Structures are given as structure tokens and as C-alpha cells.
Amino acid sequence: MRALTVKVPNGKGGEVKKEAEKLDGKNLSVEQLNSGELVRVHLNNNTVDEFIRNINHIDEAEITLVPRGIIALYPPQDEAPDQVSDVTYRSPFEVFMGGLQSVGSKFGLMGYAVSGGILVWIGFYTNTVFLLVAAMLVSPFAGPAMNAALAAAAGKGQLLLQSLGRYALAIGLSILITFVLSFLIGQKHATTLMVDVSHISQMALLLPLVAGFAGGINLVQSERDSLVPGAAVGVLVAASLAPPTGLVGMAMHFGNWQMVQSGVFLLVLQLAGIQLSAALVFRYIGKVTIKGARFADGKKYIYWVSMGLSVLALGVLLYWQFYKQPNLQKGSLATSITETIQNTLKEYKDIETIEVSSRFTRGTLPNLNPVICEMYLYNRSDSLTDEQVKQLLKYELFKRIKAENWNADPMFDIIMLDYVGEKDKP
Known part of the structure; x- marks a missing residue:
């Protein structure tokens, strides 16, 4: 369940309480304040969005949503096990707003992108696999990728462009830092680990599709309904993005254009695949649409254009991969x-x-x-x-x-x- 507090003008508290009762809200209360009334509400996850939509006409309402599960107990006592087993999906409102909260500052994004790029470079240069894993933990690619998918599902064009811009900024900084480090050290040849990463499998498309699905479902699920922590899902998304950035930057320095081609192919493939599968999860499982509460000003065509471009990009990339062997296979x-x-x-x-x-x-x-x-x-x-x-x-x-x-x-x-x-x- 979710706990919400709603501050409304005097006389509106009873109306808010009735709306919560219609949705089987529990442990409801109305508290009188000097400047209005404060209503405390406890609702199942799947009714939060409808509740907020039902009170959306109260312009003065100040809503606070606690984005974590609570346990609400009420009579009869023998039904307590059923009362605490609410593992329904998060409300579309919470999914969308939670995604916006993860945007963060540009300074943090740039700092983590540089740190991830340094770790990728050291891992490649020294053939140390665990440093690539560390780079996946640090690299800030999962956030912009998930936000872009959320923006597409909600039809938010401005947020979509902003997320894609942050994605490009993080990728660009990682490529730049690996290029500069290779230049400073005077690297002339590819290492064994770089060669291994540049050898793309014919099943490369499956990784971004799985990463997008896992990232989307992790944001949609109730926290008690998932045995997989968010950090692990973030690593899965970054696993498909962090190594190719280092590959592109380092290979550009010593002019191995086959490796550059492989890295660029992987980066574009990952973005298109993650965008497609994650947006579908948000749209059809998380129910994030342009009709959601407080984000109903999205444009329907944004979703369809985004999906069309993702499918087109994947089609072009797969044709590029399979029309000639063996460079990308x-x-x-x-x-x-x-x-x-x-x-x-x-x-x-x-x-x-x-x-x-x-x-x-x-x-x-x-x-x-x-x-x-x-x-x-x-x-x-x-x-x-x-x-x-x-x-x-x-x-x-x-x-x-x-x-x-x-x-x-x-x-x-x-x-x-x-x-x-x-x-x-x-």
C-alpha cells in the first residue's frame, strides 16, 4: 500500500475522504489545521492514480506521496496476512514521477560519466574484466535511457529530448575521456579484451531488449514484489553501454575503424532496443499513458513516432549487421x-x-x-x-x-x- 497526505482548503477534507473510501482506502483521517485540512489516506498501489485523478479538480490540493510500501492493518485480525500482501504494480503516477526524480544534476551525470570512462579505459588497457564490471556500476547510462522510455510512453516530447540529450552527453564524455587517456599514454594497438568486446554476436539485439524490459519492470513493480535490486538492473543496462564507449574512444585514437564501427553499432543498437522494450513495458504494464494524472498534456503522436523510429533504427542496424559477413557477427x-x-x-x-x-x-x-x-x-x-x-x-x-x-x-x-x-x- 501507499501512504498519501492531502492538504486542502477548509471544507474539502470530507470530499477527499469520500473519494478514498470509494477506492477502499484504509485508516483514513481528517485533521484540522490553521490553514486548511489535512487528510491521511492509505491506498492499494493500483488505486493511487485514480484517486489523484478524482481529486485533481481541487486546484489548491497539496499532495504528498510516500514512494515506499507500508503495512496497513485493520479488522478483522484473521485477514491480516491478506492485508499486507499488496504486491500490485506501482501506480502510473508514481512510476512517472519517480522517473523524473532520477534525472539528477548535470554535474553528477558528467562526474559519473568521466569516472566510468576512466574505469573502462583502465579495464581495457590492462585486460582486467572486473574493472569493466566496476565501470558498469558507475556509468550513469541507465537513468537517461529509462527516462527517455518513460517520456515516450507518456507522450512528453520535451522530456524525451532532454533525456536523449543527457544520454548523448554521458556517452560523449565517456568516449572523450577514453580517447584522451589513450592519446596521453600513446596507445597504438588494441588489447585482447578490446578485441573480444568488438566481436559482436548475431544475437546482440537480445541484450538491449532484455535490459529495457528488466529496467522497465523494475520501475513498475512494487518493491516487495521484486527480488532483484534496482542497482543490479542498472548494471544490466550499463553492461550494454559502458564497454562500447571505451571501445570507440580508444580505437579512434589508433585508427582501428573496424572497432569504431562495432562500438557505434552497439551504442545505437542498445539505445533503440532499450527504448523500444522499456517504453512498451511502461505503456502496457505500467499503464503510463498521456491520460495519467498530472501528466495528461502528453502528445499521442510522440509515443508512436518514438516507437516507429526505434523499430526503424533496429531494422536498419540488423540489415547492416547481416547483409555482409563477418564484420558485425x-x-x-x-x-x-x-x-x-x-x-x-x-x-x-x-x-x-x-x-x-x-x-x-x-x-x-x-x-x-x-x-x-x-x-x-x-x-x-x-x-x-x-x-x-x-x-x-x-x-x-x-x-x-x-x-x-x-x-x-x-x-x-x-x-x-x-x-x-x-x-x-x-
């Missing part, structure tokens, strides 16, 4: 190539597979996308030497990979082992 293609190699090796009964791996290189060679395929094999054949097996496999694997229409250039490293263990010795 290296993450999943490396896995697919490994699977192809393993399936091919199964056809050779005298060859036992110990370990197989495939990975794309940094992609700095012009018009060439080398993928290194490493195989540790045990040759049990009496008719073929190790060298003959190597040549046979290289030819067959090259043919199989090319048959799958991958625009990759396999470079095989086949290691034949004399024995695998004591029991396997000839």
Missing part, C-alpha cells in the same frame, strides 16, 4: 566455425579430438578477416602420417567453412599429440 561466427570443425572431425574415425577453438584476429588487415582455428588431435590411423592428416584436414575444413558462405579466411594450427595419457600410449 564475429562473436557468433567463431562459435559456428568451431562447431563446423568439430562436426567434420567426427567423420574421421581414426582421429580423436582433444580440443578445438576458433577466434577472429583484430581485423586490422585490409580486405581480410583471418580466423585462427586451433586443433589438438590424436592420430590413431596406421595408414596416414600426422603430416598427411594435417594436409587432409586443412583442405576439408577450408572447403566446409567456405561452403557455409562465411567471408572468413581460416588459418589452421593443427597439433598432433604422440599420446594423451599413459593408457593411450601406442
